[in-house]
Amino acid sequence: MRLWGVDLGELIELTLDHIYLAGVPLIVGLLLAIPLGWLAVQRKWLYGPLLAATGLMYTIPSLALFIILPGILGTQILDPLNVLVAMTVYTIALLTRTVADALQSVPDHVKQAATAMGYSPLRRLFAVDLPLGVPVIAAGMRVAAVSNVSIVSVAALVGVSQLGILFTAGFNRNAMGPILIGVVACLILATLFDAIILSVSKALTPWQTSRSGS
Amino acid sequence: MISSVFDWLSTPANWEGDRGIISQTLTHLEYSLIALVCAALIAVPMGLYIGHTGRGRVVAVSIAGGFRAIPSLGVLFIAVLLLLPRLRGELAFALPSLIVLVILAIPPILSGVYAGIAEVDPAARDAAKGMGMTGSQVLWQVEVPNALPLMFSGMRSAMLQIIATATIAAVVGLGGLGRFLIDGQATRDYDEMAGGALLVAALALLVDFVFGLVQRFVVSPGLTKTA
Numbered sequence: 246m247r248l249w250g251v252d253l254g255e256l257i258e259l260t261l262d263h264i265y266l267a268g269v270p271l272i273v274g275l276l277l278a279i280p281l282g283w284l285a286v287q288r289k290w291l292y293g294p295l296l297a298a299t300g301l302m303y304t305i306p307s308l309a310l311f312i313i314l315p316g317i318l319g320t321q322i323l324d325p326l327n328v329l330v331a332m333t334v335y336t337i338a339l340l341t342r343t344v345a346d347a348l349q350s351v352p353d354h355v356k357q358a359a360t361a362m363g364y365s366p367l368r369r370l371f372a373v374d375l376p377l378g379v380p381v382i383a384a385g386m387r388v389a390a391v392s393n394v395s396i397v398s399v400a401a402l403v404g405v406s407q408l409g410i411l412f413t414a415g416f417n418r419n420a421m422g423p424i425l426i427g428v429v430a431c432l433i434l435a436t437l438f439d440a441i442i443l444s445v446s447k448a449l450t451p452w453q454t455s456r457s458g459s
Numbered sequence: 460m461i462s463s464v465f466d467w468l469s470t471p472a473n474w475e476g477d478r479g480i481i482s483q484t485l486t487h488l489e490y491s492l493i494a495l496v497c498a499a500l501i502a503v504p505m506g507l508y509i510g511h512t513g514r515g516r517v518v519a520v521s522i523a524g525g526f527r528a529i530p531s532l533g534v535l536f537i538a539v540l541l542l543l544p545r546l547r548g549e550l551a552f553a554l555p556s557l558i559v560l561v562i563l564a565i566p567p568i569l570s571g572v573y574a575g576i577a578e579v580d581p582a583a584r585d586a587a588k589g590m591g592m593t594g595s596q597v598l599w600q601v602e603v604p605n606a607l608p609l610m611f612s613g614m615r616s617a618m619l620q621i622i623a624t625a626t627i628a629a630v631v632g633l634g635g636l637g638r639f640l641i642d643g644q645a646t647r648d649y650d651e652m653a654g655g656a657l658l659v660a661a662l663a664l665l666v667d668f669v670f671g672l673v674q675r676f677v678v679s680p681g682l683t684k685t686a
Contacts, residue, residue: 304663306623309656312640316461316653322644391527398530402630403644409532416536416631424540428533435528 274336282344510576571613
């Protein structure tokens with residue numbers, strides 16, 4: 246079956262590739278940003294340098310990063326690993342500040358109560374600070390998810406399979422159809438990612454019933 | 460692999476001439492600044508109006524939120540396919556790209572200006588009104604100076620977005636550092652691609668650094684502690 250010059254089977258395959266390339270870095274990036282953000286809050290002198298360094302990573306344009314990474318990782322330029330690593334870098338860059346903000350958003354009296362109850366710093370992080378920081382972290386995750394979905398499509402220029410391939414294919418054939426389908430598919434994916442994060446955040450913060458999750 | 464990239468970067472011939480590194484860097488900067496100024500001319504007055512009057516807040520927030528989802532490469536191709544047949548001469552290749560650069564830069568500037576004005580301490584605004592300042596005096600003497608940190612961060616993310624998209628726009632014929640990335644790929648010359656990519660990254664870092672410096676001088680020292 247074809248829709249505006251795009252084979253539906255191909256569309257599904259490209260969408261799955263896109264979900265993989267934008268989604269996996271989101272989770273890996275969060276897992277790496279949590280210790281970094283925690284470190285930035287725990288060791289005050291690290292706060293400035295750590296956030297400055299992650300901010301610098303976000304400054305590098307995506308196409309440049311996709312091309313520089315093979316030289317550093319020793320991969321082929323077509324290797325999807327470059328895109329995964331690049332997106333993880335961007336996710337860490339966004340989320341380190343978010344995690345630090347989230348941990349600092351926990352009221353002091355709550356932290357003191359946990360400490361007085363005998364929680365070690367690490368146990369307090371997982372049992373108190375992170376659960377209470379979920380709304381702030383989720384807000385950062387939503388920004389990262391939506392921008393990941395749109396940045397991944399640039400990887401079409403280095404030939405990595407995902408929805409952006411529809412852009413280059415459509416352009417080369419002078420056909421608007423595939424480009425429009427690609428843009429719409431990207432927008433739908435971004436909305437989907439956003440909705441998933443929002444509902445996970447709501448499920449994790451049952452006490453926030455009257456307010457919105459972000 | 461790395462050393463041959465630096466060989467490419469340190470070859471004087473690659474720096475000279477009208478397709479050399481220096482000339483492409485200047486072209487990249489030129490397009491980026493033109494796009495930033497055009498976007499600011501549209502977005503700053505809109506942001507000031509929305510922030511000051513509170514009208515159209517929903518529009519500002521949804522534009523700012525939605526823009527991140529827009530894939531710039533797709534929009535670029537759409538603009539070229541739509542506009543190229545209708546344009547002639549030298550501008551035909553640059554204009555569609557420039558329009559896209561401007562469009563993509565509007566949301567971050569708009570949300571920076573709007574949020575900056577909206578988040579000014581209400582006490583400061585009330586005090587200004589209580590002192591008998593007129594609406595435009597409050598805007599220019601109280602709200603804008605207080606909003607500068609967020610306005611700058613909006614400008615900086617707009618500029619980074621522009622530099623990144625201008626790089627991509629080499630694929631539709633725009634001049635600038637993106638040429639090395641795209642042309643290098645066409646001739647399977649990884650050294651040229653990676654050299655160009657390093658230059659683009661350096662340009663982005665440098666421009667952001669300069670904007671940061673300007674911000675330091677322009678923003679009131681009373682605000683920098685919280686910003």
